[in-house]
Amino acid sequence: MMYRGGSSLGSGNSMMMEAIDVTKRFGKDTVLASVSFRLDKGQSMAVLGPSGSGKTTLLSLLGLLLTPSSGEILFQGQRIQGLSDRELSNLRNHQLGYVFPSSQLIGSLTVWDNILLPARLAGKTREKQKRSRELIEQLGLATRMDHLPHQLSFGQKRRAALARALVMEPQLILADEPTNDLDDNMAKEVSRVLQGAKARGISLIIATHDYPLAESMERRFRIDRGRLSDVTVTDRELGERKGG
């Protein structure tokens, strides 16, 4: 589906994230070419695509961890290019939540302390303790609260990183393959927790190979050879055809 957006066409205050003609090159390789989309506040989207297609690169750009080679990214209607380092870290620390394989837990802190760390840094330890406990319970980490990261499985580390991101109730969560390394039941639980976050008004952008998880998002995009296309409608049509 062709994107015909542009921030001037929509109302800036309902907009969470917008990419306009974003291209990312690494040396001579063009990983993303002319990527454009817009996500409104409170919406959820999945990014699907084969391994190496550019999903992590896209999430890193949208998470303000990489800069585009050309094109523009707007966060809540605000152009990202041109912001100072301080303004960017402010956005990263207070508005965005990351669940990336690379966003490691701190090795010397227990699961509980890792999850509460952002709250401690923000001076909100007391008010976030209850929510931390709820998330730990929902994500099946209750018996692992006092463990150090090296004592956890990959799946437990991912769930702890998810709890750490959710506890601060950011505006937008960016999650890269949040259900990798999880069995079906735990993947469903993570999906439920993400839906719960959405119900609390948090927007979600999720890169995944997990189709049931992608289906639980309002919108689905696919990356193929560097191009991003919105497949939400075609997916729905396929589902309807399959269903009857």
Ligand SMILES: Nc1ncnc2c1ncn2[C@@H]1O[C@H](COP(=O)(O)OP(=O)(O)OP(=O)(O)O)[C@@H](O)[C@H]1O
């Ligand atoms: N820093 C970098 N320098 C050079 N090439 C890079 C860099 N980061 C990513 N790439 C390349 O960009 C392409 C897309 O990588 P990316 O990690 O975004 O894919 P992906 O869709 O997330 O893959 P997967 O599903 O396997 O995690 C790959 O060919 C990768 O080698």
